[in-house]
């Protein structure tokens with residue numbers, strides 16, 4: 391199974407059973423899949439990277455200790471992220487940090503257009519229509535591109551404002567629904583959409599630049 | 607081409623609201639009308655979807671080895687204490 395694939399209920403049931411049975415590989419897989427994105431979510435609530443690392447570790451310990459009591463009323467990952475956010479929030483409050491999504495606000499401030507304005511007709515009857523349109527001819531397969539473009543895209547994702555990056559990772563890499571993301575990050579649907587829009591628009595621009603430069 | 611109500615520059619800013627199903631019926635129809643008459647924005651959408659698929663193929667960021675080992679050790683000791 392690819393790491394990014396959506397968890398289904400059946401997967402969840404199997405995974406919970408494996409964790410309860412003490413299956414180390416199942417637990418290791420969970421850590422590998424979610425550690426990075428959990429760290430980023432936690433980072434927004436607490437003052438330092440070290441504090442965020444503590445929170446994520448505590449969360450996994452909480453998962454280990456709580457898995458027997460997990461009732462399956464939400465998905466496993468929603469349950470894990472709720473533990474994470476509760477702990478991060480508590481820790482942040484103890485630090486006297488007022489969060490209200492500092493980085494989430496910054497991700498919204500950046501109002502860069504999705505596409506360079508120079509690529510549209512500047513005035514006249516066709517103002518705002520493409521003058522330098524994108525092309526979808528001869529596009530390679532996503533899996534092929536992922537290999538070729540991997541590093542460049544990873545770098546581009548790393549330079550996104552934190553909030554955009556977190557939303558993109560939760561939605562498009564981890565396959566969370568918009569409702570899950572809004573609940574976990576405590577943001578409105580509209581803000582979530584803006585963050586996702588900016589992040590996806592930038593990912594597209596990276597892809598286009600790569601295709602235009604000519605592939606090896 | 608017949609001039610659509612929505613301009614390309616507006617299309618590229620509304621596309622996520624459209625794919626997320628957040629537009630009113632009227633706005634949705636004007637976006638869809640734009641796509642019917644504008645091959646460039648259709649290509650833009652194809653690129654956007656492909657980029658999203660490529661993002662989906664990105665491997666997760668793994669934790670540091672020491673962190674991973676510590677967590678697995680905690681998992682084992684909890685298991686063995688039961």
Ligand SMILES: [Zn+2]
Pocket residue numbers: 520613614617640644646647648
């Ligand atoms: Zn157009």
